[in-house]
Amino acid sequence: MATIYLNNKKFVYSVVKKPIYSLRLKLKNANSFVISCPRLTPSFVINQFIKKNQDWIISHSKKVPIKKNLKNLKKISILDQTFELIYVHTQRDSIIVSTQENKIYANISKNTNKHIRLILEKKLRPLALKLIRQELDSLSLKYNFSFNNVNVRNQSSRFGSCSSRGNLNFNWQIIFFPVDKFRHILLHELNHLKIKNHSSVFWNQLAIYDPNCKSNNLWLKKEGTKYFLF
Ligand SMILES: [Zn+2]
Known part of the structure; x- marks a missing residue:
């Protein structure tokens, strides 16, 4: 070194x-x-x-995310809702997300970063898919989009993508973003269903769906990956 x-x-x-x-x-x-x-x-x-x-x-x-020490993590924010993270040392692993209490109970058998990550991701990734689906459905109804399939991935370089067949992919960790940034990502990919490229037509149309398009896009470029948990 x-x-x-x-x-x-x-x-x-x-x-x-x-x-x-x-x-x-x-x-x-x-x-x-x-x-x-x-x-x-x-x-x-x-x-x-x-x-x-x-x-x-x-x-x-400046853009490289700082690897978080999960053992010291006290809070997780999911779409503007802040959850207190409570670790309990147990024999059997489980994660309980209580939206009423704003608490996430992490019952963990092994106190290592790798293990905590595995257990948290197992629970939060399907939750992400559910939240993304819900929002896509409501946006599609509002703006008349129709998409094919939705998937979540763990690609840190991209927040989302749209295939030529109308399949949408998202990084599941976008649920840790503020809700307006999260929505911006979904609208970006939904907009690709109609306009494949990044022409001025694309951006003008996106600005109709999201009036804060420019600042949201800038935030995502600068801050986005810092909000990833893993
Ligand atoms: Zn794009």
């Missing part, structure tokens, strides 16, 4: 020498990255490469 300051921000990085022909850079988290390079690359070349890419590193490092 080495340390470097880029625009006064401290980064740590490691260098991995590989049988490749050019240098590559991969962000690991908000303040670290990995450089892959050909075996005989001198360190000054690596340094030059980092400096050349420093603007990219700085701007993209």
